[in-house]
Amino acid sequence: MSQLYEEAERLKIRFAAAYSKLHQQGLITDEELDDILDAIDRIDELSTEELEQRLGRFKRLA
Amino acid sequence: MSMTNNLSTGLTSEQALADIESERRLLGILIKHPNYVDAAVERLRAEHFVDPIHRKIYQAILDLYTLGGRISYTQLFNRLRKDGSIPSLEKALLELTEAFVSPAEFEPSLDILIEKHAKRAILQAAEEIQRMVLLDTVENLSALQAKAQELIFQATSQSGEEDVKDLMTVLNKCYVQLVERKEGRKPYGLPVRFPAIDVMTTGFKKKDLIILAARPSMGKTSLALNFAVNVAKPPRNVPVLIFSLEMDDEQIGDRLVLSELFRYRNRDGSPVVSPMDYSTRLDDEQFAKTQGVFNELFNLPIYICDKRGLSVTEIRAKARKVKAEAPDLGLIIIDYLQLIKPPPNSGNRNHALVVGDIVRELRDLAGELDLPIILLSQLNRGVEQRENKRPVMSDLRDSGNIEEFADVIMFLYREDYYYPEKARAEGTEGYTEVIFAKQRKGPTGSCYIRFAKEFTRFIEESPRREGE
Numbered sequence: 029m030s031q032l033y034e035e036a037e038r039l040k041i042r043f044a045a046a047y048s049k050l051h052q053q054g055l056i057t058d059e060e061l062d063d064i065l066d067a068i069d070r071i072d073e074l075s076t077e078e079l080e081q082r083l084g085r086f087k088r089l090a
Numbered sequence: 091m092s093m094t095n096n097l098s099t100g101l102t103s104e105q106a107l108a109d110i111e112s113e114r115r116l117l118g119i120l121i122k123h124p125n126y127v128d129a130a131v132e133r134l135r136a137e138h139f140v141d142p143i144h145r146k147i148y149q150a151i152l153d154l155y156t157l158g159g160r161i162s163y164t165q166l167f168n169r170l171r172k173d174g175s176i177p178s179l180e181k182a183l184l185e186l187t188e189a190f191v192s193p194a195e196f197e198p199s200l201d202i203l204i205e206k207h208a209k210r211a212i213l214q215a216a217e218e219i220q221r222m223v224l225l226d227t228v229e230n231l232s233a234l235q236a237k238a239q240e241l242i243f244q245a246t247s248q249s250g251e252e253d254v255k256d257l258m259t260v261l262n263k264c265y266v267q268l269v270e271r272k273e274g275r276k277p278y279g280l281p282v283r284f285p286a287i288d289v290m291t292t293g294f295k296k297k298d299l300i301i302l303a304a305r306p307s308m309g310k311t312s313l314a315l316n317f318a319v320n321v322a323k324p325p326r327n328v329p330v331l332i333f334s335l336e337m338d339d340e341q342i343g344d345r346l347v348l349s350e351l352f353r354y355r356n357r358d359g360s361p362v363v364s365p366m367d368y369s370t371r372l373d374d375e376q377f378a379k380t381q382g383v384f385n386e387l388f389n390l391p392i393y394i395c396d397k398r399g400l401s402v403t404e405i406r407a408k409a410r411k412v413k414a415e416a417p418d419l420g421l422i423i424i425d426y427l428q429l430i431k432p433p434p435n436s437g438n439r440n441h442a443l444v445v446g447d448i449v450r451e452l453r454d455l456a457g458e459l460d461l462p463i464i465l466l467s468q469l470n471r472g473v474e475q476r477e478n479k480r481p482v483m484s485d486l487r488d489s490g491n492i493e494e495f496a497d498v499i500m501f502l503y504r505e506d507y508y509y510p511e512k513a514r515a516e517g518t519e520g521y522t523e524v525i526f527a528k529q530r531k532g533p534t535g536s537c538y539i540r541f542a543k544e545f546t547r548f549i550e551e552s553p554r555r556e557g558e
Binding site: 040044 | 163164167171183188
């Protein structure tokens with residue numbers, strides 16, 4: 029269980045770092061990055077639909 | 091401050107006194123279990139971390155905590171990203187996710203960081219002292235000694251007990267003292283072996299500032315010196331430090347001897363050695379008695395500083411030095427308040443405020459050294475203009491906030507000081523009223539002792555009252 033938490037946290041950090049790079053390249057704005065990081069932070073609380081709604085628009089950048 | 095290289099390991103002293111694993115462990119626990127942040131905030135500051143990245147992460151945790159925000163890796167990432175001061179932020183946070191096994195590691199890791207930090211502080215103080223000595227940056231030796239003490243004191247007082255204690259901790263301390271008192275191992279306060287006074291005070295308490303005030307020649311210094319000898323004598327042998335800003339060491343030494351010679355009487359009640367004999371020439375018997383007194387006094391743990399014009403800073407430095415040499419130092423006497431040199435920048439300030447600061451700093455010193463300080467003080471002349479010349483609290487008013495800061499205020503009053511002929515006629519010469527005008531931990535009121543002025547000696551003797 030603990031390992032799962034750590035794995036999930038590592039994944040979140042990697043996601044956050046990846047989107048931060050996109051921000052550095054000017055592909056997303058400050059507000060967008062804040063929104064993405066907030067969604068990543070609350071990923072356990074959001075439904076698949078909500079995630080799709082908040083992060084889906086950035087698929088094109090991935 | 092940079093640290094010197096440790097020759098055997100090649101590490102700087104700071105690196106040698108770091109525990110990076112404990113730092114990681116603690117941060118990992120705080121991020122995964124934010125309920126531990128409360129306990130960390132109490133004892134841990136950012137400077138407890140050696141690794142500058144860890145220091146920044148801890149500070150970010152504290153910032154999020156203070157703002158009431160959620161603490162998580164993502165939140166920390168976002169906060170630290172904006173700050174931009176950690177280039178390898180992703181790597182630093184990833185390392186923390188696997189830094190600990192169980193939150194039970196929190197307390198031991200916290201203790202390690204606090205201990206390492208305390209050791210680094212001592213080392214830094216030592217290095218600063220070394221630098222001051224070798225580069226000769228301080229103007230004179232006494233200033234250098236005072237500065238060195240200050241640095242060591244600051245370095246060694248950082249890991250003291252917590253400011254806010256739970257009731258159980260407080261009651262535990264009280265209970266231990268209660269048992270020690272019951273078993274006769276420890277009195278409540280420091281008795282000065284004048285039963286009338288000890289009954290009023292139950293002994294002078296540690297950390298207390300006691301004001302002993304009276305008009306000139308009333309017997310303040312004599313009583314304080316009597317206290318010093320009584321406390322320092324066997325069986326208690328409590329070390330005492332006397333700051334005499336008025337009298338020199340020989341005068342004090344003579345007074346101590348004379349007050350002990352009071353005990354020796356001929357069959358007709360006359361003294362074996364009178365003050366006049368002592369200050370002129372003694373016969374063989376008188377010399378033998380006096381020599382006996384010297385032998386008794388030689389071994390008493392009494393330290394005397396007779397340097398005039400000392401400031402509170404200098405008094406504090408000297409007191410700390412004596413405390414370091416004699417850790418069981420149990421009493422400090424300062425004779426007297428009005429002779430303490432004000433700080434150099436106090437020229438334009440109201441005199442009462444300056445004196446108030448001195449009194450407050452001395453009370454802080456009593457707390458710091460965990461002992462009672464008896465501060466002698468003059469009274470203003472207002473006393474003389476009243477019909478009833480017993481001192482009252484308002485007679486101290488020109489001397490700053492003494493009333494506010496002092497834990498005990500004692501006044502001395504002798505009727506024979508004002509009405510010598512009346513006292514002679516009534517046989518009440520030397521009878522002294524000790525007025526307890528304030529006692530934070532005891533009753534107010536008066537008790538009586540007698541002053542044998544020529545011997546500078548107070549003795550326990552109740553006054554005769556009318557009809558007795």
